[in-house]
Amino acid sequence: MRRRLLVLVAATTTLVLVAFLVPLALLVRGVAADRAVQAATVEAQSLTSLVATTDRALLALAVEQVDATSRFDVTVFLPDGDPLGAPAERSPLVELAERGTSASTDASGGREIVFAVDGPAGSVGVIRTFVPDDELSRGVGRAWLLLAGLGVALLLVSLVVADRLARRLVRSATELAAVSHRLGRGELDARADPTAPGELGVVAGALNGLARRITDLLREERETIADLSHRVRTPLTTLRMEADAVPDADQSERLVAGVDAVNRAVTEVIQQARSRGPDGVASDAADVVRERVAFWAVLAEDTDRALTVAVAPGPLPVALSRSDLEACVDALLGNVFAHTPNGTPFAVRLRPRPEGGARLVIADQGPGLPEGHTTGMLRRGVSGSGSSGLGLDIVRRTAERSGGGLRLERSPGGGLTVVVDLGARPA
Structure with a gap:
């Protein structure tokens, strides 16, 4: 940007200087020639009376x-004799003057000027003066050098001024970009200089306002989540106490495990709200999927659902925390139980991806989705089955955060197949 501004200013200034100095140089040359001719004319006319x-x-x-x-060659031609003064030939212009006409013309090496003079007894004499080219251009070279020096000086001054302005503009733009990158990295205390020139100052002020707004929204979000967590922990504590009091040991253990899972999820949400930067965590997808499938297998047995499990041997590291991956798997399996009738078989498969990470596939033999809903279901809050529609959105956002994605397909025998690609943690 700085170089382009300098080139633009240099080109513009050069055009202006050329448009100004070239006519001025021609005018100087014309004035110098007129001055020499005028001086020669005055000297020659001084001899007229003589x-x-x-x-x-x-x-x-x-x-x-x-x-x-004199600086000029002066010659007097008389009708009855040789010329007086500087040697000169009787040119056609002299012959014209002998007939009574004064004139001037360009000649080889300068300018020739003749004057017709009435002599004694009616005879006519001719005064000839010759102005050489050196006299016609006397002082022109020096004047042109001064004009050229003036042009170069003006060009340099314009480039210096343009460079200072360009530096300020480029520095302001660079600082503005640096502030935006810092905000992108989560440094919400970064601020741009609103005193930057022109529109850059306006953009800097808008960016500062955006940063303040983001800071306020994050603070409100953290306060809301913190408040919500405190409200949730009390009933969770009560539920855990009641789960411990259940007479059936197996059922009590399952209830306690579920309450603990919710408690861990709440804790994870609080930690994420307090730290928005990338945590760089990873977890073993094979281990998490086996554990969560084992947890839901009891409910599958109670509801007469045939469960097929095919989990590749681990470890299968993915770029998600264990709690995030557990929430993802629980959301998918919970949808199977919530939206398919009892007795519906389903399968859970986990295998590694060639590019790293893992692919989780959960397929059921239920009623599936209505025609045209496989895309709409991925939008936040869209369900079509009476639920909140947040489960698949949570899974989608979790998968995308790891560098993967989510897609919905129809199972070969009817029903729904959910394919979740989980990205690997970068090396």
Whole structure:
């Protein structure tokens, strides 16, 4: 950006200087030529009265004196004799002047000027002066050098000013980009300089306002989650005490495990709310899926559901915490029990992905989804079956956070197949 601004300013300034200095240089040359011609004309006209009134001897002496002190060649042509003063040929312009016409013209090496003078007894004399090219251009070279120096100085000044402005603009833009990157990394205390020039200052002010708004929203979210966690822990404690009091030991153990799982999920939510940066955690998908399937297998047996499990031997590391992966698996299995009738068989398969991570597939033989709902079900809050619609959205967001994804397919024998790709933790 800085280089482009300098090139733009240099090109614009050069065009302006050329448009200004070239006519001025031509005018200087014309003025110098006119000045030389005017000086030669004045000197030549000073001899007019002598040519008309003085005899030849005195005229010759006067012409030689003028020619010796003048910067120009002065010659007087008389009708009855050789020319006086500087040697010169009788040119066509002189012949024209002998017929009574004064004129001037460009000649080889300079400019020729002639004056017709009425002499004694009606005769006509001619005064010729020659201005060489050196006199016509006297001082022009120095003036052009001064103009060129002035142009270069103006160009340098414009580049210096443009460079200072470009530095400030580039520095402001770079700082603005750096602040946006810091905000993207979670440094919410980063602020841009609102005094940046022009529109950059407006953008900096808007970015600062956005950062403050994000900070406020995160603070409100953390406070809300913290408040919610405190409200949930009390009934969870009560449920755990009641679960411990259940006479059936197996049933009591299952209830206590469920309450503990909810308690862990609440704790995980609080920890995530307090720290928004990437945690870099990983868990063994094979171990988590086996444990959660074993937990739900009891309920599957109670509801007469045939369960097929095919979990590849671990470890299968994925870029998710254990609690997140447990919540993901529980949401998928809970949907099977919630949205299919008792006795519906289902299968859970887990295998590694070629690019790393794992692929979790849960397929049931239930009624499946209505036509056209396989995409809409992935939107937050969309269910179509009377539920909140958040389960699949949680699974989708969890999978995408690991670098994977979620898709819904129809099972070959009817029903629904959920395919969850879980990304591996980067090395």
